[in-house]
Amino acid sequence: MILSSSEIVRRLDDGDLVIDPYHNASQQPASYDLRAAEETALPRGACTLVPSMERVELPADLAATLRCRSSLARRGVLLGGGFVDPGFRGQLTLCLTNAGPEEICLAKGDRIVQMILQEVLNGDRLYAGRYQDSLGVVRSR
DSSP, X not given: OBOOHHHHXXXXXXXXXXXXXXXXXXXXTTEEEEEBSSOEEEOBTOEEXXXXXXXXXXXXXXXXXXXXXXXXXXXXXXXXXXXEOTTOEEEEEEEXXXXXXSOEEEOTTOEXXXXXXXXXXXXXXXXXXXXXXXXXXXXXX
């Protein structure tokens, strides 16, 4: 089941879920828009790693699917690597490829990726991989 905005806010208030800093304008009916942590240019034909402004902590019963916002997709931006496992904590490194006809400039704080939170039933494992506690852009290791 996908979490609604009221359920996301309830879980944030309970401390079960962390999105920091949280911004009301990023809260959508069934998703949360992650923002760019820094000003970034997306050159044509290249994959650019962009850190999310938000630090995210997912509990054992939540996972997240990431989707490029339609406003960027309409300009040719594609998102790679769009899943976050239960137990992940840290900033997210967003892999944005500009397949459009011109360079795209992102300002710090621009909403760029939708994070859709969904329940994980009977999860018995938490993420413990190499990207745990990420800060800023983390390249492939």
